[in-house]
Amino acid sequence: MANIAHTVHVGLGDRAYDILIGDRLLDDAGALLAERFPGRRYGIITDDNVAKAQLPRLLASLDAAGLQHSEIVLPAGESTKSWDLLGQAVEGILAARLERGDLIIALGGGVIGDLAGFASAIARRGMGFVQMPTSLLAQVDSSVGGKTGINSPHGKNLIGAFHQPKLVLADLSTLDTLSPRQFASGYAEVVKYGLIDDEAFFFWLEENQAEIFAGGPARGEAIARCCAHKARVVLEDETELGVRALLNLGHTFGHALEKDTGYSDRLLHGEGVAVGMVLAHGFSARQGLAPSQDTGRIVAHLKKAGLPTTLAEVPGTLGSTEALMAAIAQDKKVSRGALTFILTRGIGRAFIEKNVDPKAVSSFLDDMRG
Ligand SMILES: NC(=O)c1ccc[n+]([C@@H]2O[C@H](COP(=O)([O-])OP(=O)(O)OC[C@H]3O[C@@H](n4cnc5c(N)ncnc54)[C@H](O)[C@@H]3O)[C@@H](O)[C@H]2O)c1
Ligand SMILES: O=C(O)C(=O)C[C@@H](O)[C@H](O)[C@H](O)COP(=O)(O)O
Ligand SMILES: [Zn+2]
Numbered sequence: 001m002a003n004i005a006h007t008v009h010v011g012l013g014d015r016a017y018d019i020l021i022g023d024r025l026l027d028d029a030g031a032l033l034a035e036r037f038p039g040r041r042y043g044i045i046t047d048d049n050v051a052k053a054q055l056p057r058l059l060a061s062l063d064a065a066g067l068q069h070s071e072i073v074l075p076a077g078e079s080t081k082s083w084d085l086l087g088q089a090v091e092g093i094l095a096a097r098l099e100r101g102d103l104i105i106a107l108g109g110g111v112i113g114d115l116a117g118f119a120s121a122i123a124r125r126g127m128g129f130v131q132m133p134t135s136l137l138a139q140v141d142s143s144v145g146g147k148t149g150i151n152s153p154h155g156k157n158l159i160g161a162f163h164q165p166k167l168v169l170a171d172l173s174t175l176d177t178l179s180p181r182q183f184a185s186g187y188a189e190v191v192k193y194g195l196i197d198d199e200a201f202f203f204w205l206e207e208n209q210a211e212i213f214a215g216g217p218a219r220g221e222a223i224a225r226c227c228a229h230k231a232r233v234v235l236e237d238e239t240e241l242g243v244r245a246l247l248n249l250g251h252t253f254g255h256a257l258e259k260d261t262g263y264s265d266r267l268l269h270g271e272g273v274a275v276g277m278v279l280a281h282g283f284s285a286r287q288g289l290a291p292s293q294d295t296g297r298i299v300a301h302l303k304k305a306g307l308p309t310t311l312a313e314v315p316g317t318l319g320s321t322e323a324l325m326a327a328i329a330q331d332k333k334v335s336r337g338a339l340t341f342i343l344t345r346g347i348g349r350a351f352i353e354k355n356v357d358p359k360a361v362s363s364f365l366d367d368m369r370g
Contacts (some may be wrong), residue, residue: 002028005172006224010144010231012238013354015164019144019227021220025171026057026132030065033103033130036167042069043098045116046107046322047076047087050134053177058107058132061114069105070096078263080111081150083159089119093127099125109135109182110142110269114160121163131165132201134174136186137270140226143168145234145247151263156255162239170227172220183213184272184306188250188277189302190222193229195277196246199348201225206301213305217230243351245333247343250276256327257311260319267314274307275314283364284343294346311368325358 008019020032033042042062046055051073062069072092074080093104104127113131120129131143149160175183190212211218217258230247237244252267254276262265265365278299284290299309311318318324333340339356 002032005220006227008224008227008231009347010040010164011046011235012164014234017165017167019168019170019231021139021172021224021227023172023220025169026054026174027061027171029058029132029169030061030063030067032167032169033088034067037103037128039091040067041098042067042105043096043102043104044069044071044091044105044107045074045092045112045119046071047109047112048072049076049193050108051199054134054174055107055165058105065089070098072096074112074115076111077134077149077265078159078269079257080112081115081263083150083352085152086115086119088322089115090123093119093123098123098125098127102127104129105132106143106165107132107134108138109133109275109370110138113138114148114157115150117146117163117165118150121161126163128166129163131168133168133170135178136183136188138186138221139170139172139223140176140186141189141247143170144227144230145244146238151259156258156263158330164238168227172223172260175215175219180306184270185268187212187305188224188270188274188302189308191211191298191305192247192249192273192277193226195281195298195344196229196249196350197230197348198283201229201343202301202347209301212226240249242352245340246350247359248278248333248344249350250274252276252328252331252339252341253279253332254305255331256324257314257318259327260324261314261316266316271308274302274310278302278309279311279345279368280342281362282368283361284345285345286364287360290344290346294344294367299345311365312370318369321362323370324365325362328361329358 006021133143146164208218254272285292
């Protein structure tokens with residue numbers, strides 16, 4: 001009997017799926033898959049860190065359930081979200097003779113989830129896939145909602161497809177082998193949900209941050225609340241024609257910083273989002289939209305989690321403001337040449353602002369560089 005502590009349903013009609021959250025679910029993965037998807041074979045895509053830390057448990061569980069499988073192990077890190085490694089993954093799927101009705105398993109963090117999801121969307125014109133997220137970030141955000149893709153030298157996540165998973169299986173015990181820096185990076189996306197439209201959740205995080213980091217029951221609760229929040233948004237606006245853009249709070253700045261730092265370990269995605277959320281609040285305060293005390297409160301909370309909150313904390317030399325603005329101009333929310341930002345009226349009061357003046361953003365960035 002699997003130890004499922006929380007189930008969140010994403011009710012997308014004939015593409016509906018469950019997010020199962022619980023301790024040691026990876027050990028029950030074989031039985032859960034056999035019951036839900038009889039007669040399939042499995043192609044596991046993972047990275048070399050996760051292959052060492054977690055893959056043996058998944059293989060043992062698939063073997064115990066008598067499920068056939070093959071594995072593709074890619075290098076760990078953001079630079080894996082590239083044409084080259086996408087090609088390797090798709091060719092690997094074909095070489096293993098996986099059929100259209102078989103299933104891909106994305107075992108890993110958001111990099112593997114995004115890449116394996118995209119590979120599933122295009123191999124044999126679309127195969128099903130299962131997300132088995134092993135980082136905090138992937139458990140609270142990237143494994144849910146069907147955004148898949150890779151990066152381009154032109155910008156972050158510019159190549160991809162919407163392709164929903166068939167199941168998300170989040171095993172809390174996998175987080176035991178995640179590094180503290182990666183855990184903190186994922187925590188930035190947790191905070192994001194509070195900042196968007198759930199002030200009470202942000203206050204709850206202020207109270208429960210220590211327990212979430214220590215691995216107490218608040219951790220599972222936080223993950224389930226984030227998944228429920230994201231599931232609600234995705235149900236309302238699957239392909240980001242409207243409200244889903246709110247999930248991009250902090251990302252317009254953050255993605256530009258990730259591009260500028262070469263999609264490398266210099267700045268992890270969640271770290272870029274942390275700096276980006278502070279910039280989005282600071283910019284909103286400068287426009288007279290939000291109280292500046294809220295920015296201070298957010299900074300204090302993110303700092304306590306060990307996250308960067310200023311441009312000065314991005315390691316190495318940052319590109320020019322012009323270079324950052326050029327990256328921002330490639331953002332997918334740009335429409336008819338105009339910038340869209342997620343701005344805010346305070347904690348839990350984010351909104352979508354179209355037609356943001358690039359000169360105001362550029363002069364704000366100049367000032368923030370110090
Ligand atoms: N599709 C979406 O909706 C969405 C949402 C948020 C972020 N993202 C994307 O997710 C990516 C970031 O995801 P991430 O932070 O998980 O990064 P990641 O996938 O690079 O994983 C972080 C690091 O931790 C390692 N790791 C993962 N799980 C581990 C475990 N259990 N034990 C030991 N090591 C482990 C990985 O090998 C990697 O080195 C970015 O590319 C971002 O753009 C996508
Ligand atoms: O799911 C979404 O929608 C999000 O925006 C979640 C983000 O945390 C995530 O980083 C996403 O990949 C960003 O999407 P993008 O469309 O800006 O590339
Ligand atoms: Zn994100």
